Amino acid sequence: MRSQDLHVETYGTPSGRPLLAIHGITGFGARFERLAGLVDRPRWVCPDLRGHGRSPTVPPWRTEDHVADLLTTLDAFDVDEVDVVGHSFGGHLALHLLALAPERVGRLVLLDPATLLDPADAEAGALGYARDPGWATEDEARAEIATWFPNEGAQPDLAPEIDRNLVQADDGRWRMGFSPVVVVAAYSEMCRPLPALPKRDVLLVEADPAETTVNPALRSALEQAFGSRLRREVVAGATHVLFRTELEGTARAMRPFLTV
Numbered sequence: 001m002r003s004q005d006l007h008v009e010t011y012g013t014p015s016g017r018p019l020l021a022i023h024g025i026t027g028f029g030a031r032f033e034r035l036a037g038l039v040d041r042p043r044w045v046c047p048d049l050r051g052h053g054r055s056p057t058v059p060p061w062r063t064e065d066h067v068a069d070l071l072t073t074l075d076a077f078d079v080d081e082v083d084v085v086g087h088s089f090g091g092h093l094a095l096h097l098l099a100l101a102p103e104r105v106g107r108l109v110l111l112d113p114a115t116l117l118d119p120a121d122a123e124a125g126a127l128g129y130a131r132d133p134g135w136a137t138e139d140e141a142r143a144e145i146a147t148w149f150p151n152e153g154a155q156p157d158l159a160p161e162i163d164r165n166l167v168q169a170d171d172g173r174w175r176m177g178f179s180p181v182v183v184v185a186a187y188s189e190m191c192r193p194l195p196a197l198p199k200r201d202v203l204l205v206e207a208d209p210a211e212t213t214v215n216p217a218l219r220s221a222l223e224q225a226f227g228s229r230l231r232r233e234v235v236a237g238a239t240h241v242l243f244r245t246e247l248e249g250t251a252r253a254m255r256p257f258l259t260v
Contacts, residue, residue, distance in 0.1 A: 007054035016042025024088025028053030038251035051182025061185035087111040099195035126187035134173035
């Protein structure tokens with residue numbers, strides 16, 4: 001595994017038991033800022049993954065290399081053991097972090113995790129990002145991005161998303177601040193089988209049944225891996241980025257688990 005130093009956003013106080021928050025593809029660590037304000041943990045550590053936000057983009061882009069980056073981040077913050085929140089691809093990485101470095105991981109919160117994906121669905125998703133032309137103007141970009149925030153609860157995230165994640169590329173077109181090749185690689189990684197997983201207390205928080213990425217195969221695999229230590233919550237009305245569209249509902253699902 002080859003590690004890179006990641007850009008990291010932190011919330012809360014420098015001391016106290018930390019929480020490592022791992023975003024999904026196309027995201028960045030600061031997406032967790034509002035959630036951190038509603039879930040009472042003293043210290044949130046929220047890196048931009050390799051190829052995202054302000055972190056390096058260089059390959060390799062395997063799951064193991066992302067995990068190595070996360071371990072380097074924990075070392076940089078002098079964190080020996082940590083509870084982990086992972087959204088989407090971040091949930092995939094959280095599970096592999098547990099498998100590869102179990103001594104570093106306490107409880108897991110999986111927010112609509114994306115792993116054990118159907119290969120045909122993953123290919124379609126990857127091709128969409130590989131062929132993404134971006135936008136010709138900033139106004140065009142802002143107008144389309146606004147449609148990604150469908151309800152009143154999501155609106156406070158619109159300005160930070162544009163301010164932090166919309167960039168003008170070298171070709172003059174406007175794109176979100178992630179590397180398409182890293183995202184394509186991530187789709188391939190999310191089709192991998194789950195590794196052998198040690199027992200942990202795990203909270204699975206799913207988006208609305210019409211929107212969730214959690215398929216029956218993944219649900220069954222998690223039940224087999226964690227047994228009675230797996231808890232499941234469904235946030236009605238939430239889309240895949242559930243802490244954007246149903247922030248308070250997501251926080252309510254997480255609080256009892258993380259404050260035990």
